[in-house]
Amino acid sequence: MKHKLKQKQNQRITRITDSTLVVGADIAKKIHVARAVDFRGIELGKDCVFHNDQGGLTKLATWMKELGQTHGKTDIVFGIEPTGHYWFPLAAFLQEQGIQVVVVNPHHVSKTKELEDNSQTKSDYKDAKVIADLIRNGKYSEPKLPTKEYADLRILMNLREKVSASLTQVKGRIGNWFDRFFPEYIGVFKDWDGKASLMTMRAFPLPADIVAKGARDVLAHWKTDVKRGVGIKRAEKLYAVAVASIGLVEGAVAARMELHTLLGQFDLFNDQLESIMGQVMRILENIPGVIQMLTVPGVGAITVAGFLAEVGDLNNYDHGQQIIRLAGLNLKENSSGKRKGKTGISKRGRSRLRALLYRAVMPMVAKNEAFKSLHKHYTTRSQNPLKKKQSLIALCGKLIRVLHTLGTKQREYNAIDVMGPVRSYQIQQEAA
Incomplete structure (x- = not known):
């Protein structure tokens, strides 16, 4: 399908x-409702109420095929409103049956429901008809459900994000524990998750435990597993702050158990992250174009894996602009007559993909010479200079095009891929 919006809409x-x-269907957790119309909007047959199980999905497929035969329809387009995750098994089932599945924007359903009966009424029965009308008017998009290694990649990267969030929470709780029971500890170990620090936290969690052992015994414990980086000065400093600590002394038994539990969670989430990334790296090895995408300075494995997890197979896109729209990075404008409003991004796309790209571009303007030059050009040019954040958003779109080109054509990164020969010459002349 063409990447320009007008051509896509016509198609x-x-x-x-x-x-x-x-066919339009309102999806719920257990019971769904489907209604069918022709290309003019005339409803055909009765509605179909079906359960979210094998019998219900089979009933839906049989109902659609029989309805098509009755009214001489040889093609079926099934559409839903993707407001949750309950539609994934349904979409996979219908695709196996050779039935095309499309999605409509939930925002459009909410805005157009009054056109159906001039009423604010909302029901599953009404929403199914509204969805069908939007589809026949071309207000739909075709979801690209991930398959094979891309399906594994999406699940793993979503899992990684959840585990990372859990790990961040645990780190915050450990910091909270130190604030209550040993606030001076951070002055000795700036990074409490270092090897010697973790050994101390497990063996001598409270200031009283360190005072009871003494600096020499603490150092001896460190040297059983850490040979360099810590010495007697560190041990004596730890002992000194423990003696003068203002931490709570009541509830010592529970405090030790709390820290032990938090450290167990800390170790668990770290092990899970390592296992997840190990599997992700094995998957990336089998995807064409990944090696070339990793040649972009400032782009790492996590960025490439997250990008492919959200986008899927890059060969499904004819142009990088399609991915830009998928991410919600396409520009919107609010103008009327002589008034020309400010432009901004639509944000009608995948927020996780936008966040990933933004986090990737921020260090790239410091480490990647081509992106650094473009960022400087965008923010300092004489005509229509961009603010720094606007420039970063523009570079997110540039990064999408670069990754799409390298991934599909499988060629090594070159700065010309970012700036183009004309822009590269212009920036060089301005710098001179």
């Missing part, structure tokens, strides 16, 4: 013909 409208059965 979607012409996709719905006299021989097309358009």
Whole structure:
């Protein structure tokens, strides 16, 4: 499908013909409702209420095929409103049956529901018809459900994000523990997750434990596993702050148990992250174009894995602009007559993909010479200079195009891929 919006819209409208059965369904957790219309919006047959199980999905497929035969429809387009995760098994089932699945924007459903009966009423039965009408008017998109290694990659990267969030919470709770029972500890070990620090936390969690052992015994314990980086001066400093600590002394038994539990969670989440990334790296080895994408200075394995997890197979996209729209980075404008409003990004896309790209671009403007030059050019040019954040957003789109080009054509990174020969010459002249 063409990447320009006007061409895409025309293709979607012409996709719905006299021989097309358009089905809209409102998806819930257990019971779904589906209604069917033709290309003019005339409802065909009765609605279909089906359960979210094998029998219910089979009932839906049989209902659509029988309805198509009755009314002479040879093609079926099934659409839903993707407001949750309950539609994933349904979409996979229908695709196996050879039935095309499309999605409509939930925002559009909410805004157009009054066109159905001039009422604010909302129900599953009504929403199914509204969804079907949006589809026949071409207001839909075709979801690209990940398959094979891309499906594994999406699950693993989503899991990594959740485990990382849990790990961050545990770190915050450990910091809270130190604030209550040993606030001076951070002055001795700036990074409490170092090897010697973790050994101390497990063996001598409270100031009283360190005072009871003494500096020499603490150092001897460190040297059983840490040979360099800590010595008697560190041990004596730890002993000194423990003696003068203002930490709580009541509830010592529970405090030790709390820290022991938190450290167990800390170790668990770290091990899980390591295991997840090990599997992710093995998957990336089998995806064409990944090696070339990793040649971009400032782009690492996590960025590439997260990008592919959200986008899927890059060969499904004819142009990087399609991915830009998928990320919600395409520009919107609010103008009328002589008034020209400010432009901004639509944010009608995958927020996780936008966040990933933004986090990737920020260090790239410092480490990647081409992106650094473009960032300086965008923010200092004489005509229409961009603010720093606007420039970073523009570079997110540039990064998408670069990754798409390298991934599909499987060629090594070159600064010309970012700036182009003309822009590269202009920036060099300005610098001179």
